[in-house]
Amino acid sequence: MPELPRLLLIDDEPALADYMAAAARMTGFEPTIAAEQASFVAAFGAARPEVVVLDLGMPNTDGVEYLRFLADHDFTGPVLIVSGFDRRVLESAFRLGTELGLLMAGPLEKPVRLEDLENLLLSLNPGRVG
Secondary structure, three states: OOOOOEEEEEOOOHHHHHHHHHHHHHOOOEEEEEOOHHHHHHHHHHOOOOEEEEOOEEOOEEHHHHHHHHHHOOOOOEEEEEEOOOHHHHHHHHHHHHHOOOEEEEEEEOOOOHHHHHHHHHHHOOOOOO
């Protein structure tokens, strides 16, 4: 059986992280959840993901630091922003990611509708046919 593409998800809200991880599994990904920066960096280094899903509002770190980390590590997969911030903040972060050379997807605003999340994840799955 072929290996599933890896999706790294950073979100400090356990219920929402589980919800998004379940959507990732339903769309053909193998998700890993990180709740803070150290676990994100460790998971990124242990098994480089094909897709990163990023919450901008994290304790002790903001989403911009994660975008810079991904750019500094030459991450070439899609980066999906899912956050409860105002739409202008999401669009600003999206533009910054693009300026840093990242392949940006979304953004999706919280609360996220399962159908919207699944459709976007399906479009990002490199192994998905059809």
